[in-house]
Amino acid sequence: MPKLDETHDPSRHSWVKSANDGTTDFPIQNLPLGVFRNGAGGARGGVAIGDHILDLAAVLKANLLTGDAKVAAEAASGPTLNPLMALGNRYASALRREFSNLLRADNSERAKLEAMADTLLVPMAKAQMQLPAAVGAFTDFMVSIYHTERAGRASRPDNPIPPNFKYLPIAYNSRASSVRVSGEPVKRPNGQFKNGEAIEFGPCRWLDFELEVGVFVGPGNALGTPIAIDQAPDQIFGYCLLNDWSARDIQRWEMMPLGPFLSKSLSTTISPWVITADALKPFAVPAFKRPAGDPAPLPYLYSAADQAEGGLDIDLEVHLSTAKMRAAGAAPARVTATNTKHLYWNPAQLVTHHASNGCNLQPGDILATGTVSGPTDESRACLIELNDRGATKIPLPGGETRTFLEDGDEVAFSGRAARDGYVSIGFGECSARIDPAPAWPGAQKG
Amino acid sequence: MPKLDETHDPSRHSWVKSANDGTTDFPIQNLPLGVFRNGAGGARGGVAIGDHILDLAAVLKANLLTGDAKVAAEAASGPTLNPLMALGNRYASALRREFSNLLRADNSERAKLEAMADTLLVPMAKAQMQLPAAVGAFTDFMVSIYHTERAGRASRPDNPIPPNFKYLPIAYNSRASSVRVSGEPVKRPNGQFKNGEAIEFGPCRWLDFELEVGVFVGPGNALGTPIAIDQAPDQIFGYCLLNDWSARDIQRWEMMPLGPFLSKSLSTTISPWVITADALKPFAVPAFKRPAGDPAPLPYLYSAADQAEGGLDIDLEVHLSTAKMRAAGAAPARVTATNTKHLYWNPAQLVTHHASNGCNLQPGDILATGTVSGPTDESRACLIELNDRGATKIPLPGGETRTFLEDGDEVAFSGRAARDGYVSIGFGECSARIDPAPAWPGAQKG
Numbered sequence: 001m002p003k004l005d006e007t008h009d010p011s012r013h014s015w016v017k018s019a020n021d022g023t024t025d026f027p028i029q030n031l032p033l034g035v036f037r038n039g040a041g042g043a044r045g046g047v048a049i050g051d052h053i054l055d056l057a058a059v060l061k062a063n064l065l066t067g068d069a070k071v072a073a074e075a076a077s078g079p080t081l082n083p084l085m086a087l088g089n090r091y092a093s094a095l096r097r098e099f100s101n102l103l104r105a106d107n108s109e110r111a112k113l114e115a116m117a118d119t120l121l122v123p124m125a126k127a128q129m130q131l132p133a134a135v136g137a138f139t140d141f142m143v144s145i146y147h148t149e150r151a152g153r154a155s156r157p158d159n160p161i162p163p164n165f166k167y168l169p170i171a172y173n174s175r176a177s178s179v180r181v182s183g184e185p186v187k188r189p190n191g192q193f194k195n196g197e198a199i200e201f202g203p204c205r206w207l208d209f210e211l212e213v214g215v216f217v218g219p220g221n222a223l224g225t226p227i228a229i230d231q232a233p234d235q236i237f238g239y240c241l242l243n244d245w246s247a248r249d250i251q252r253w254e255m256m257p258l259g260p261f262l263s264k265s266l267s268t269t270i271s272p273w274v275i276t277a278d279a280l281k282p283f284a285v286p287a288f289k290r291p292a293g294d295p296a297p298l299p300y301l302y303s304a305a306d307q308a309e310g311g312l313d314i315d316l317e318v319h320l321s322t323a324k325m326r327a328a329g330a331a332p333a334r335v336t337a338t339n340t341k342h343l344y345w346n347p348a349q350l351v352t353h354h355a356s357n358g359c360n361l362q363p364g365d366i367l368a369t370g371t372v373s374g375p376t377d378e379s380r381a382c383l384i385e386l387n388d389r390g391a392t393k394i395p396l397p398g399g400e401t402r403t404f405l406e407d408g409d410e411v412a413f414s415g416r417a418a419r420d421g422y423v424s425i426g427f428g429e430c431s432a433r434i435d436p437a438p439a440w441p442g443a444q445k446g
Numbered sequence: 447m448p449k450l451d452e453t454h455d456p457s458r459h460s461w462v463k464s465a466n467d468g469t470t471d472f473p474i475q476n477l478p479l480g481v482f483r484n485g486a487g488g489a490r491g492g493v494a495i496g497d498h499i500l501d502l503a504a505v506l507k508a509n510l511l512t513g514d515a516k517v518a519a520e521a522a523s524g525p526t527l528n529p530l531m532a533l534g535n536r537y538a539s540a541l542r543r544e545f546s547n548l549l550r551a552d553n554s555e556r557a558k559l560e561a562m563a564d565t566l567l568v569p570m571a572k573a574q575m576q577l578p579a580a581v582g583a584f585t586d587f588m589v590s591i592y593h594t595e596r597a598g599r600a601s602r603p604d605n606p607i608p609p610n611f612k613y614l615p616i617a618y619n620s621r622a623s624s625v626r627v628s629g630e631p632v633k634r635p636n637g638q639f640k641n642g643e644a645i646e647f648g649p650c651r652w653l654d655f656e657l658e659v660g661v662f663v664g665p666g667n668a669l670g671t672p673i674a675i676d677q678a679p680d681q682i683f684g685y686c687l688l689n690d691w692s693a694r695d696i697q698r699w700e701m702m703p704l705g706p707f708l709s710k711s712l713s714t715t716i717s718p719w720v721i722t723a724d725a726l727k728p729f730a731v732p733a734f735k736r737p738a739g740d741p742a743p744l745p746y747l748y749s750a751a752d753q754a755e756g757g758l759d760i761d762l763e764v765h766l767s768t769a770k771m772r773a774a775g776a777a778p779a780r781v782t783a784t785n786t787k788h789l790y791w792n793p794a795q796l797v798t799h800h801a802s803n804g805c806n807l808q809p810g811d812i813l814a815t816g817t818v819s820g821p822t823d824e825s826r827a828c829l830i831e832l833n834d835r836g837a838t839k840i841p842l843p844g845g846e847t848r849t850f851l852e853d854g855d856e857v858a859f860s861g862r863a864a865r866d867g868y869v870s871i872g873f874g875e876c877s878a879r880i881d882p883a884p885a886w887p888g889a890q891k892g
């Protein structure tokens with residue numbers, strides 16, 4: 001396990017009581033960073049603690065920080081976290097240690113801090129979360145062998161795993177401009193698809209979600225300067241949940257030979273809180289155990305440290321609710337339960353491979369894992385797997401079924417890391433509802 | 447032909463004499479925009495005229511502009527043209543009209559302007575050109591059917607044209623962070639490729655260029671709001687030359703099934719001057735004449751205006767020089783001569799298709815055409831076509847040959863639009879030299 005410090009101490013509690021209830025995603029051991037607005041105030045950085053947000057601008061104004069932590073808070077107190085990401089993880093780590101100390105129940109100045117709580121803390125219920133970063137680039141990988149195998153059966157039934165899968169983390173550049181924060185509705189896209197032998201243009205009929213984890217890049221690298229695998233962890237600022245909405249009918253028709261394009265750029269939803277690399281240290285696991293006969297990673301993608309502790313153990317779930325279910329007061333239905341430990345390639349390997357040609361990564365870039373499917377049926381992490389490539393219907397409470405998403409459907413992701421002896425931490429919510437496709441003047445069948 | 451105005455008048459000359467020599471890329475009928483530095487001054491917008499740059503900040507300081515033109519010059523006088531692109535083409539058009547007037551030989555205030563020339567004009571030889579825009583996204587299309595056919599023979603010998611090619615402009619998201627301006631050297635990338643049956647990691651052996659034209663997006667659209675084909679021209683701010691450097695061995699191994707990734711993000715070189723949509727109006731041509739039997743564009747990609755004048759007639763050339771040729775004082779060898787009129791899809795169709803799913807385009811985004819190859823042998827616009835997919839050697843002066851690019855090779859693109867009765871305009875240079883791959887500690891064969 002990576003080196004831990006006092007911020008991971010499971011006995012540490014906070015004077016913010018909601019952080020200690022054992023169910024919150026945001027105990028004092030988490031302290032994720034995000035950007036929020038409330039009332040007339042501008043967008044600014046904050047740290048989640050229980051059901052509150054520690055307002056970085058207010059903490060700075062109260063003069064509660066010094067040294068690296070102060071530099072970090074200044075960098076994170078504006079409308080994006082990019083300046084903090086650019087500084088390198090030393091600064092975010094210093095901020096974490098200071099905030100863990102500031103918020104702990106046994107802080108000797110607790111009384112003084114509690115007296116300032118109204119100034120320092122904003123109730124989450126009164127805040128509007130923003131995108132945590134200006135996302136300059138969004139790269140989507142495909143590193144679950146289970147997803148690759150199930151999804152590949154459609155186009156390559158005899159050989160669903162592409163020959164390069166075990167040698168490199170397969171990826172494509174996705175669209176950064178359409179990345180949106182949890183809660184913003186997603187419009188069903190119009191697009192071209194094949195309907196029988198006809199080529200048509202109209203609202204997507206096969207709209208899907210993909211449950212993924214996003215990695216936020218830290219300081220980045222200069223063009224032409226690769227990142228060795230042992231340096232890759234320094235480039236990982238933190239993690240979020242990511243819904244890579246996918247228009248399967250558009251995708252099937254457009255993607256050969258240059259890959260997915262409009263089937264993905266309709267919108268991408270991410271959770272607002274960035275779970276830092278530090279917070280996830282207790283949940284490190286060894287790299288995926290490759291089956292006998294699989295090749296070892298090439299030297300540039302191999303390090304002993306990455307093999308020993310480069311994986312992550314994060315439980316992930318998908319809940320789906322339809323308009324009818326919500327009207328009937330039914331709870332959302334869990335359709336997926338999976339875990340990041342099923343991924344064939346680790347985050348550090350994604351970073352190193354991405355920069356191996358000299359490509360310059362930049363602070364705020366997102367590298368997503370691709371659909372985090374596991375081996376079991378319940379761990380299928382998108383509808384195209386759950387519906388057996390369109391062949392079956394997924395039963396929902398109240399007698400409804402789904403093959404693909406319908407207007408009004410809401411998809412919510414959650415993530416939680418737990419380990420015996422440590423306090424469990426969560427990712428907050430990543431959810432959005434499907435709105436109807438925009439009308440297109442003159443849209444017709446071809 | 448689109449509506450012309452006095453700025454296209456072939457009888458108009460400039461008091462900047464080098465603009466009138468008949469060979470310059472930058473006569474008064476062109477007036478492209480770029481960003482430059484000279485001496486200690488900051489990066490700022492300028493307009494090319496002959497062998498000089500009209501300094502927008504100096505023009506503003508001299509109080510020579512009013513109205514929309516002044517607003518436009520203010521937007522373009524900073525380190526990127528994005529603010530001008532965001533305003534909409536009305537402003538760039540106003541600026542063009544004002545500058546055409548300001549620079550014309552028969553301006554009634556010519557004497558006063560010439561007296562200010564040292565303040566207003568910077569010799570190109572003393573300026574360092576910068577990227578004209580902060581490129582938020584770079585989308586690469588593949589819309590030459592000749593390139594698609596020749597390149598497709600390698601992977602799909604019996605059916606080289608993908609079935610979707612004639613229905614939609616095929617594209618992928620490429621990497622924006624590695625777009626660089628003409629003159630910056632390009633490092634040969636390291637990467638994974640197949641060598642016989644072995645999978646290796648090391649310097650790319652099959653480095654190629656691709657001659658393309660880039661379209662700079664203007665104001666853009668909100669997420670979820672498509673752009674109808676008749677509105678697409680308002681979204682096209684201007685054009686540049688673009689070299690989509692391609693690592694063919696890396697590409698062949700990585701691209702199935704999600705498309706090109708590291709084989710393209712090593713670097714992309716663009717010309718520094720943005721040729722405005724206005725400047726190219728005299729060179730509009732009808733859409734590509736589809737062979738009998740090809741489908742008509744679907745309604746969302748069809749408009750009478752686009753069919754009548756949505757294409758462009760721009761002659762493009764590639765010149766190659768090796769270190770040996772330069773040492774011997776040999777002129778660069780022309781290896782390609784082609785024209786944008788060979789493209790199957792028009793720029794407006796690229797814009798409309800890109801936004802058809804609601805994807806939000808943004809000012810400064812680049813939409814590139816893909817390799818602009820034509821039907822003839824001399825119009826093959828990348829090495830993989832010229833060398834018959836690696837099978838033949840391209841002869842060069844002095845007895846050298848090339849299959850792919852070697853370290854020290856320099857590739858220079860040029861572009862020129864000409865039409866009887868109009869003054870010919872050019873694109874300036876898009877060139878770069880290949881530097882050796884960076885050493886990778888521990889890089890080994892797999």
